Amino acid sequence: MRIIAFYSPKGGVGKTAAAVNIAYLASQSQCKTLLWDLDPQGAASFYLAGAEIVKGKKLSKLLDGKSPVAKFIHDDVYPNLDFIPAHSSFRNFDIKLDQDAGNNVLRQMLAPLxxxxxxxxxxxxxxxxxxxxxxxxxxxxxxxxxxxxxxxxNSWTQLRDFAKGKKFGAKKLKPFFSMADRRKRLHRELIASPEDYLEQPLDIIIPYASAVERMGEEGQPLEVLAPNSVAAAGFRKMWAGIQRDLWKR
Ligand SMILES: Nc1ncnc2c1ncn2[C@@H]1O[C@H](COP(=O)(O)OP(=O)(O)OP(=O)(O)O)[C@@H](O)[C@H]1O
Ligand SMILES: [Mg+2]
Incomplete structure (x- = not known):
């Protein structure tokens, strides 16, 4: 089992859109995939199956060890794609983790899967x-x-330094440009030579695209909604790279 995350300390940059699209592409390539929405705002639910998605469960049951993580999973939202939706109680994750300092609680939760x-x-x-x-x-x-x-x-540099300081292995951080809008001069300049600004950037640029915005309205991954879009091609390229990274395929 491999574990990947989509993360940035900045809001609204395309984390959830990428997480959902990559999880869907993984499931389509016969990779048994679990997407876990750790954000109490629960946006992934909207992208994946529309607003009527089955509700998440209270975190407390999971954290007091009375229910295994499997009980929180919605099986086969798509074939090969399982999903743990967020619940507003995920806001309390940190308090619980503080009580269990020293252990990687998340690792323990995922191990049985x-x-x-x-x-x-x-x-x-x-x-x-x-x-x-x-x-x-x-x-x-x-x-x-x-x-x-x-x-x-600037926020990327801070994140990289933080990861280095904590010895998480800064190399596991993989930056890529998202919501790139070629109509903007600065965007054009920065995406022209990412290696001038980033260490080991992925060769991936996800463009600003109305098709991605529509994911939330339609409740479908891009590969279903607009497979011929440039953004969908960007995510497919990204998934190919992720497979190479993780399994050296
Ligand atoms: N490539 C894109 N082109 C156009 N709009 C996008 C793109 N990616 C994301 N969006 C839109 O921008 C908004 C934020 O996207 P998303 O939810 O993926 O970001 P996020 O980083 O997960 O946000 P948060 O920090 O709130 O979790 C959404 O309305 C989404 O539809
Ligand atoms: Mg998000």
């Missing part, structure tokens, strides 16, 4: 908290969407 799950995709909230620290420590790779602006690059 390792036989039947090939890939876990964690969609993180835009905060730097104990939860996201555990994610950074645990994940095999963390994909970091960056809108091509100076502020975004």
């Amino acid at each position: 390792s036989e039947e799950t090939s890939l876990v995709v964690l969609d993180c909230p835009p905060t730097l908290s104990r939860l996201t620290e555990q994610v950074l420590a645990l994940a095999d790779a963390v994909y970091v969407p960056l809108v091509p602006t100076w502020l975004s690059l």
